[in-house]
Amino acid sequence: MKKLPLVLRSMRLRTLPLSLAGVILGLLLADCTSWTVILFTLLTTVCLQILSNISNELGDYLTGVDTDERTVAAYSLVQGGLSVKDERRLIALFVVLCCTFGALLVWSSFGTLFALQPIIMLLLGAGAIVAAMRYTLGRNPYGYRGWGDLFVLIFFGWVSVMGGYYVVTHTLSVWLLLPASAVGFFSIGVLNVNNIRDMESDAGKRITVPLKIGEHNAKIYHTILIGGGWLMLIIYLCFQAVTGWQWLCLLTLPLYARHLHGVLTRTGSRLDTMLPLLVISTFILSLLLGLPHLLTNIH
Numbered sequence: 048m049k050k051l052p053l054v055l056r057s058m059r060l061r062t063l064p065l066s067l068a069g070v071i072l073g074l075l076l077a078d079c080t081s082w083t084v085i086l087f088t089l090l091t092t093v094c095l096q097i098l099s100n101i102s103n104e105l106g107d108y109l110t111g112v113d114t115d116e117r118t119v120a121a122y123s124l125v126q127g128g129l130s131v132k133d134e135r136r137l138i139a140l141f142v143v144l145c146c147t148f149g150a151l152l153v154w155s156s157f158g159t160l161f162a163l164q165p166i167i168m169l170l171l172g173a174g175a176i177v178a179a180m181r182y183t184l185g186r187n188p189y190g191y192r193g194w195g196d197l198f199v200l201i202f203f204g205w206v207s208v209m210g211g212y213y214v215v216t217h218t219l220s221v222w223l224l225l226p227a228s229a230v231g232f233f234s235i236g237v238l239n240v241n242n243i244r245d246m247e248s249d250a251g252k253r254i255t256v257p258l259k260i261g262e263h264n265a266k267i268y269h270t271i272l273i274g275g276g277w278l279m280l281i282i283y284l285c286f287q288a289v290t291g292w293q294w295l296c297l298l299t300l301p302l303y304a305r306h307l308h309g310v311l312t313r314t315g316s317r318l319d320t321m322l323p324l325l326v327i328s329t330f331i332l333s334l335l336l337g338l339p340h341l342l343t344n345i346h
Contacts, residue, residue, distance in 0.1 A: 053128035054137065059100040061323060064330035065237060066096035069203055069230045071330075073211020075337025076223070078344045084214055087152035091172070092207070094148055098141040099179035103190070105134045106183025110191070111252060138180070145176050156214040164217065171206070178202055191253040195242075196235045204231015225283035226336065232276035233329045237322055239269050240310055244318040266311055273307050280336070292339035299335065302328040 070092045079085055109131070149172040150160065157165045178198055182190040189198060208227035213219055242255040243265050249255055257265035277300070284294060306328060309321045 050129065050133070054133075057101050057104050057129060057134065057137065058097045059104075060097075062100060062326070063093055063096055065234055065326040066092055066203065066207070068330045068333040069207025069227070069234075070211035072226060072230060072333040072337045073208040073213075073223075074215060075333075075341045076208075076226070077212040077215035078341050079211075079215040080345065081155070081215070083155040084152065087148050087155055088211060088214060091145060091148040091152050094141050094144040095175055095179050098138065098145055098176065099182060101134060101137050101141065102180040102184045103182055105131065105138065106185075106188055106190070108134075110183070142176060142180075145172070145179075152214060157217075168214070171210070175202060175206065193254040193256060193259060195238055196256055199235045199238050200228070200231035203234035204228055207231075222283060222287050225279040225287075229276040229279045229283075230329060230333065232272045232279075233325060233332075236269055236272045236276075237325050239265060239272065240318055240321050240325065243269075243310075244315060244322075247315070262314065269310055270307060273303055277303070280332075290339050290343040292343070293336055295339065296332050296335040299328050299332045302331070 067089065070088055074085060074088060150169065153165045153168045153172075154160055156168075159165055160169065178201075181188055182195065182198070189195065205224070205227045208230055209219055209223050212223055239256060242249065243257045243262060246255075246257050246262060249258060256268065260268065280296065284296075288294065302324065306321055306324045309324070310318065313321065
C-alpha cells in the first residue's frame with residue numbers, strides 16, 4: 048500500500064480523458080446502448096493507455112531520457128520510489144488486463160471469438176498492445192525515431208473512433224475518417240506540446256518532430272494540427288450532422304483558441320499547463336459532438 052501513490056503516478060491518470068475521447072465519440076456516433084460493450088470498450092482503452100504510460104516511463108528511464116535533473120516531469124522510477132522490477136510487473140499486469148478486457152469486448156460485440164471479424168479485432172488489439180509498449184521500450188522504439196506522431200494519429204484517432212464505432216455497428220463509413228482524424232490531430236497536438244516542452248532534455252537522446260524542425264516550426268506545425276482538426280470537424284458537421292445540437296461542439300472553440308495562444312507565446316516548462324487544457328477540451332468536444340447524435344437516434 049505504501050507504493051500505491053507511486054504506482055498511480057506512473058499510471059499518469061491525467062492522460063486518460065484523451066484516450067477515452069476517441070472511443071467515447073465512436074460509441075456515441077454508433078448510438079451504442081449495450082452496457083457490456085461500453086464497459087469493456089472503456090476498460091480496454093484505459094488499460095491500454097496505462098500500459099503505454101508505464102512502458103514509456105520504463106523506456107525513458109532505461110535509456111536515460113528521464114533523470115533526476117529533469118525539472119518538468121519526474122516520475123516514480125527517477126525518484127527511486129519504484130524499481131525497474133516493480134515497473135516490469137506492472138507492465139505484465141496490464142498486458143494481462145488488456146488481453147482479458149479486449150477478449151471480453153470482442154465476445155460481447157460479436158458473441159464469439161472464433162469467426163473472421165472477431166479474429167481480426169483480436170489481432171488489432173494485439174497490435175495495439177505492442178504499439179503501446181514499443182513507443183520507448185525494446186531495441187528500436189519508434190518513439191525515439193520521430194514516428195510517435197503517426198502512431199498517435201493511428202491509435203488515438205483512427206483506431207479509437209472507428210474501432211469504437213465498429214464494435215457496435217460492425218460496419219464503417221468513410222465519413223468517420225473526418226472526426227477520427229480530428230481527434231487524432233488534437234492528440235498529436237498533446238504529444239507535440241510535450242515534445243516542445245522537453246526539447247532541452249530530449250536533445251541527443253531521442254528524435255522528435257520539434258527537434259527535427261525547431262521550436263518555431265514546431266509551433267507552426269501545432270497551429271496546422273489544431274486548425275486542420277477543426278476544419279475536418281466543420282466539414283463533417285456540414286454533411287453528416289443528424290441534429291443541430293451537434294454544433295454545440297463549437298462551444299469548445301474558445302478553449303482551443305486559448306490553448307493555441309498559450310503554445311505560441313510560451314516555452315519550456317510554461318507550456319505544461321497547455322497539455323491538460325487540450326486534453327480536457329478534446330474530451331468535452333467528443334461528448335458535445337456525440338451525445339446529441341445518440342439522444343436524437345434513440346428517441
